[in-house]
Amino acid sequence: MIIFENIKKTYIKNKQQVHALNDINLTVDTGDIYGLIGWSGAGKSSLIRLVNQLEKPTSGIVKVDGVDLNKLDVKAQRAHKKKIGMIFQHFNLLESKTVAQNIAIPLVLQGLNKEEIEHRVEAMLSYVDLSGKKASYPSQLSGGQKQRVGIARALITEPSILLCDEATSALDPQTTLSILKLLKQINSERNITILLVTHEMEVISSICNKVAVMEKGQVIEQGSVLDIFSAPQQETTKKFVSTVINAEIPEAVLDSLTEQGNIFRLEFLGDSAREPVVNELILKQLVEINILFANMREIGGVVLGSMFIQMNGTETDVDKAVAFLQEKGVKVERGGV
Numbered sequence: 001m002i003i004f005e006n007i008k009k010t011y012i013k014n015k016q017q018v019h020a021l022n023d024i025n026l027t028v029d030t031g032d033i034y035g036l037i038g039w040s041g042a043g044k045s046s047l048i049r050l051v052n053q054l055e056k057p058t059s060g061i062v063k064v065d066g067v068d069l070n071k072l073d074v075k076a077q078r079a080h081k082k083k084i085g086m087i088f089q090h091f092n093l094l095e096s097k098t099v100a101q102n103i104a105i106p107l108v109l110q111g112l113n114k115e116e117i118e119h120r121v122e123a124m125l126s127y128v129d130l131s132g133k134k135a136s137y138p139s140q141l142s143g144g145q146k147q148r149v150g151i152a153r154a155l156i157t158e159p160s161i162l163l164c165d166e167a168t169s170a171l172d173p174q175t176t177l178s179i180l181k182l183l184k185q186i187n188s189e190r191n192i193t194i195l196l197v198t199h200e201m202e203v204i205s206s207i208c209n210k211v212a213v214m215e216k217g218q219v220i221e222q223g224s225v226l227d228i229f230s231a232p233q234q235e236t237t238k239k240f241v242s243t244v245i246n247a248e249i250p251e252a253v254l255d256s257l258t259e260q261g262n263i264f265r266l267e268f269l270g271d272s273a274r275e276p277v278v279n280e281l282i283l284k285q286l287v288e289i290n291i292l293f294a295n296m297r298e299i300g301g302v303v304l305g306s307m308f309i310q311m312n313g314t315e316t317d318v319d320k321a322v323a324f325l326q327e328k329g330v331k332v333e334r335g336g337v
């Protein structure tokens with residue numbers, strides 16, 4: 001478990017103070033894949049780097065598994081760092097070392113014997129699917145393969161926490177998917193808590209169970225991924241969510257309408273997304289229904305769908321249709337434009 005309590009971080013840059021973190025309170029539970037999202041400069045990297053002490057807070061407490069990091073002596077710091085692995089956007093591999101040598105670095109630093117290192121590196125190469133590349137150099141690898149080396153190096157000390165700083169931002173969409181799949185596998189198979197930083201909501205929706213939205217050094221919204229996606233409160237959160245789920249009707253669809261009245265946005269969650277609710281409404285023949293736009297996503301194992309429809313009929317019948325949808329568990333919003 002990672003707890004951030006009243007964290008402030010101020011840098012001095014050109015004799016000016018930069019308040020990178022301003023009173024952050026956040027709890028990452030053991031087993032979470034916790035995503036921190038925000039625009040550039042929001043303070044995400046500053047926060048994540050506190051966990052492995054690459055940065056120290058100006059004030060406030062960071063606790064990992066109940067231990068206050070401010071109170072560690074040098075020996076305890078070393079032991080703490082072993083518990084934490086980290087991967088980076090640009091992989092941070094040593095170009096002059098082979099894949100196997102890069103992965104071995106943390107074990108060499110720990111002074112393990114050669115046989116033990118070789119044995120553990122072999123097992124790790126196989127786990128990240130790079131057995132055939134052990135003698136290659138980073139320059140001979142694709143971006144995805146380089147990140148797999150980064151992941152292997154981070155996991156070789158058998159940490160309980162993995163920090164990921166924009167780990168997929170330099171990768172193409174297909175490679176991103178394979179790396180995210182591997183991270184998810186690491187979380188479930190090895191019971192490793194993951195704290196990741198990203199500016200892409202797709203990453204959050206694909207693998208995280210919890211998310212915190214950061215802006216100007218503060219957490220402006222946090223919660224389960226499903227709650228945040230289904231009911232974002234803050235403007236910035238709404239913008240991030242809309243990159244994955246359309247909160248507005250596309251302009252092209254709107255332009256094609258002869259009339260723009262009686263448009264509704266329907267939101268389906270869980271069971272309501274699976275039931276043919278709109279079909280039932282059509283069969284009722286209360287109102288005439290024109291489906292304008294729809295999309296569906298699986299978020300945290302639950303189906304979340306949104307649909308824009310136009311309902312034509314008398315005011316009473318439209319009200320009845322809305323009541324029917326609400327009874328079926330559908331969230332109905334008038335306008336949606």
Ligand SMILES: Nc1ncnc2c1ncn2[C@@H]1O[C@H](COP(=O)(O)OP(=O)(O)OP(=O)(O)O)[C@@H](O)[C@H]1O
Pocket residue numbers: 011012013018019020038039040041042043044045046047
């Ligand atoms: N070492 C440093 N010295 C001075 N200022 C810094 C330092 N590191 C970060 N900052 C500043 O702190 C603020 C937060 O930066 P941080 O890198 O934590 O944000 P971020 O959300 O991770 O953004 P990005 O995605 O661009 O890295 C920014 O204004 C940044 O310029």
